[in-house]
Amino acid sequence: MRAAGEAQRRNEARARAPRALDAVADEVADLVIRRYSTSFGLASRLLAGDVRVHVRNVYAMVRVADELVDAPRPDGDAGQQALLLDGMHADVCAALRTGHSANLVVHAFARTARHCGIGADLVDPFFASMQMDLERAEHDAASFAEYVYGSAEVVGLMCLKAFLVDEPDPQARYVQLSEGARRLGAAFQKVNFLRDLAQDHDHLGRTYFPDFDITSFDEHDRDRLLDDIDADLAAAAVAVVELPSSSRRAVAAAHALFAELAQRLRDTPPSVIRTQRVRVPGPRKAQIIAQAVAKGGNVTMTAATRGKVCVVGGGIAGLATAALLAQDGWDVELLEQHAELGGRAGSWSAEGFRFDTGPSWYLMPDVFEHFFALMGTSAAEQLDLRLLDPGYRVFFEGHEQPLEVSAVRAENVARFEALEPGAGQALEAYLDSADEAYAMAVDHFLYTSFEEFTSLASRRVLLKGRRLAPLLLKSLESFVAARFDDPRIRQVLGYPAVFLGSSPDRVPALYHLMSRMDLADGVLYPQGGFSTLVDAVAGLAREAGATLRTQVEVTAVLTEPPTRRGARATVRGVSCRDASGQERVVEADVVVGSCDLHHLETRMLPAELQTYPERWWARRDPGPGAVLVMLGVRGELPELAHHTMFFTRDWAANFDDVFDARQVPDPASSYVCRPSATDPSVAPQGHENLFVLVPVPADVALGHGGVDGSGDAAVEQVADAAVAQVAAWAGVPDLADRVVVRRTVGPADFAADLNAWSGGALGPGHVLTQSAFFRAGNASTKVDGLLYAGSSTIPGIGLPMCLISAELVLKRLRGDRSTGRVAAPITKEAAR
Ligand SMILES: Cc1cc2nc3c(=O)[nH]c(=O)nc-3n(C[C@H](O)[C@H](O)[C@H](O)COP(=O)(O)OP(=O)(O)OC[C@H]3O[C@@H](n4cnc5c(N)ncnc54)[C@H](O)[C@@H]3O)c2cc1C
Known part of the structure; x- marks a missing residue:
């Protein structure tokens, strides 16, 4: 019996082994793509299911071979590189026959190649081109065509094989679409040659384009090369629309990214192309990919698709931004100067007491609920919320009796009536109006960064114009005074202005919407204090994949100068100092400043790149x-x-x-x-x-x-x-x-x-001139990729507003200009 059991276990282990090796090899290929994240790798994330795995496996093999040729080990020489390349070629050929390799990248490739019908007819030209890189520093027209075919067009053809693997007649479709695949591969490669001109020439000693002299590179050369690239892109576009739905959006996104790069290269002076690598800024990349998804994709993003975001500050806004962006597929690193996260929502302990040092009112519960829903959870799952009754008590100077504000609207109506005859009914009308104003704010003012004035001036808002104007132009104080006489009632209804960082005579009447929260909805408290909210949001950010670093003080936002006239600088990352005083640079495609905006703008950016310089703050x-x-x-x-x-x-x-x-x-x-x-x-x-x-x-x-x-x-x-x-x-x-x-x-x-x-x-308090579109916006107008979250920007002050500010960053990166909330949940990629 025992021997039979052993044999069975051995057989089962044998049956499992190949599958385990395949899976590990696939993961290694995925890692290669993520580390060498390029626009090609980015767009591949939009591919569906198995097709994505196969394309990754092809691309990982290509990347590793490329690396052998372009980046010799410090102790290697050209002869060593050639040996390694030959060895890899031999490994690939053997694995095509056997289906196995001890080199996991080769193993993954061979599995895909055998499954999709990729043979030596494509593999050999590829390795021949890699070999050319070791042998030739310059090309004539014939060798250039041969090189581009082997290094790029056959890669397009390999991917095409993977795209078509589940088609009823893959061979017929391959014949139909192969011209497009080759032209797209060629376009990608030529764009890369052009943007890497300086790197290839100065560091690798190579010039790819035939009849081309880098020392006299001028606009004529640039436009001639780009005309050729545009022709390739145009030919490829015809084939893209014919691809199966599992690959069409991904290829369309890659096509769009390279078309954008080509356009940027055309707009860039040759002298700049000669010295700097032209890039598509992270947010624009994300927009292009999001547009490809919006055109019918139901796949979601991963860190490798989006790019890197650095969030400055670990208050509630920074944490919420980190959580939402990580959940949406960005690679997020948050830097907080203190040892504790939470910022103003901090806590302090002494002698058995634990104090919240900031917020104590949990207002606008629907906003918290929506935030948690975006993260695929709920307030009930994350927090232990208690309804307070009384909601609060008010002592008035000169009055013996305090007023208790109840958790129940009807009781508050009765209590107001007892203070002033008729005030009960007036409160009912006031709270109905507050409900309506709140709905209008949620639909039109809170969840927009006012990028398009038309979205604000949507017909529904315009229709309400007659009602809206007095709410904006009158003060809260006069709005209340027109309805109530008793000074105590006036104070209770005016006090919410303080939550908005101002006073009832300074904030617009629109903010009477706040009273629905304490007088009608009831006041909640998270058991354990507000640090439980900070912990919950930080936990969700970490679960979504964000890295939260404490004791790292950001000292400057780093930028790259504009590459063409009229363009803006582009964010490059931040420099920061850790607890040991060590300075370092965090590179990023997007930087989100969630610390006080005044500090970030005036202390972390040079004067010419400040959207909000000191003179702007002087008037605030x-x-x-x-x-x-x-x-x-x-x-x-x-x-x-x-x-x-x-x-x-x-x-x-x-x-x-x-x-x-x-x-x-x-x-x-x-x-x-x-x-x-x-x-x-x-x-x-x-x-x-x-x-x-x-x-x-x-x-x-x-x-x-x-x-x-x-x-x-x-x-x-x-x-x-x-x-x-x-x-x-x-x-x-x-x-x-x-x-x-x-x-x-x-x-x-x-x-x-x-x-x-x-x-x-x-x-900054919510006076009219610091509310909505008058408030500091959430994107720098001087630096592409520099965005803002938190209480100094839109929509404003308080925990719920900070959660919304995080969502506004997400919307801006997605290119979503609607005034509504983002659909919940933000779904993580189901399978990698
Ligand atoms: C006393 C008090 C009571 C409040 N009561 C309420 C309430 O009851 N309900 C409510 O909803 N809201 C309340 N608020 C408002 C609410 O707390 C804030 O609006 C919100 O917490 C602000 O969050 P934030 O992320 O925008 O900014 P902050 O919390 O200020 O976070 C910014 C973070 O950036 C960090 N930072 C700054 N500079 C750097 C740097 N150079 N490098 C790295 N990190 C840096 C800071 O250390 C901080 O952690 C209250 C605030 C206070 C102060």
Whole structure:
């Protein structure tokens, strides 16, 4: 029995072995393509299923042979190269007969060749051309034609065999389409000769084009060569449309990429072609490929198709950008200067307390839900969300009784009615209007980067024009005042302006849409705090394949100068410094700046490449600063809800101090979060966790905060006044005595820790002139491939807006100019 079992196992192992070797060989071929990612390799990612594997296997063999010829090992010479090439040729010929090779790239090729009918008639000319590279530095017309046939046209023919393998009569179709395949291969090769002119001549000592003298290369030469290339491309185009659907889009994309390169070469002066490699910028490449997909492809992208993206900053916007782009197939590397991710959504722990140092309101839950859906998951899967009831409590100066805002709309209607007769019905109308405004914002303003004004001015928006204009031109304050008299109600409805980094008299009435969130939808809290949101988004980014590096400070955005008159510079990557002080360069096709835009534009780019130079910022409003106070408190504090507001009577003067006079208001309105009301994990038993936020001017002169009162005097004074205010208004006279942990943060900390413009806590406020298309856009107008995400760009401030800003980057890279949301989920390539 035992012997029989052994034999069976051996037989099974034998049966498995060839399949395992085939699979490993296929993966090696895939790796070769990804490492030598060229436009040919990129487009091959659009091929369907097995065809893609076969084309990869062909192309990997071609690449390796090419490498043997072009890049000798340091200890090798031409004789050594010739030996290696001959050896590889012999391996390929043997593997064509046997189906096996110990060289995995050759093994993969042979498997494909035998399956698709690629024989020595194509393989031998290929190796003959490779051999020519070792023997000839220049060509005449005949040797050039022979070289191009062997090095490129037969590769086109090999791929054609793979494209047609499942056709009913592959041979007949091969005869029909082979001219097109040869011409396309020739066009690709000649474009590469032209763009690599300098490299081939100066480093390899080769000149491919016959009758060509690089020292006198002029416009006439350039146009003559490109006319020949265009003729090849035109002949190939006729065949592309005849290809089976499994390969048509990929070949069309490759054709389009090379046509674009040819056009760029034609627009480039010969002197520049002579010294620089002409490229198609990453975003444009992605657009071309996306257009090929849009024309009927249902395949998705992988890192090798899209290119490399470097994201600067690991706040929520950078993390969300990394997640979406990695999910969409980009090769993403994120660089964050600090050891912790999260940026403004940070956390701080001391003596058993864990404080969120930034956001505490989970607003616009549908935006989070959509983001998670794009990533193929849901908020419920990623977070443990709790509905707060009451949503929040408000203490008004001069009023004994606080107002509780409920999680239920009808209860809020009743509570407003109790404060002011008729206010209940007015609130119903106000919230209906808020719903409508929110829908309009989601459909037309939030998910667009306004690349096309027509998409904004779509008929639906124009039809609403009569309703929209007053919402943009009136202030939120006057909009509320026209509907409600009670000052407490006015404050509750005006306060959301602070979430937008401004005040009710400065933001447009359109933002009354915010009130639907707290008064109708209810307020949510992620159990474990907002760092769970940061962890979730970072986790999704990593799962999608992004690399997130911490303690790497980006010091400059690197660019390449324009290659032709009227063109823009192109991003090349960033230079950065790691924790050990080591400087390095990260090359990238696209850079997404998600740190404060002022810092990136004015500190990381030379003056001539700044879209938003200092003079632009001089005319802008940095939004509010903040003094933050984190308090660990002994005993319980039922006097405070999870969220509690303290509104001063002289509300307008308060805002004027912050935004106009730029002085600390006294008394100041403040906000207190008590997450320990909901979440026992944020404080030791028998203690409470308080986070106090006092809006102050965005002014670094106010100074830094510190632990246990060690901050600058102005910051500690604001903190003391806030603690005293909470103690007096909420009726906790011994509050200051019960404090066991205290840390403050001031505007200078925002500037030092986050490179925040002017020490601002939130970023440029949403006054009309800093909203929608008036806000800084998400792409540099001076550098191709340099994009922006985060609270300083569109759509604006707050976690949900930052998630949308990430989606806007995705849309821009996809060339999607619609005003709507991207369809969810973004699907990963099903099989590699
Ligand atoms: C006190 C406070 C309370 C808030 N409350 C809420 C709320 O309740 N709800 C809500 O939705 N929003 C709230 N917000 C707003 C929200 O937190 C922000 O809009 C959002 O977190 C900003 O994210 P971001 O990624 O754009 O920027 P940031 O979080 O600032 O991230 C930028 C990142 O870039 C990094 N960086 C900067 N320079 C470099 C460099 N040279 N190299 C590498 N990395 C660099 C920074 O270290 C940082 O990690 C609050 C903000 C604050 C400060």
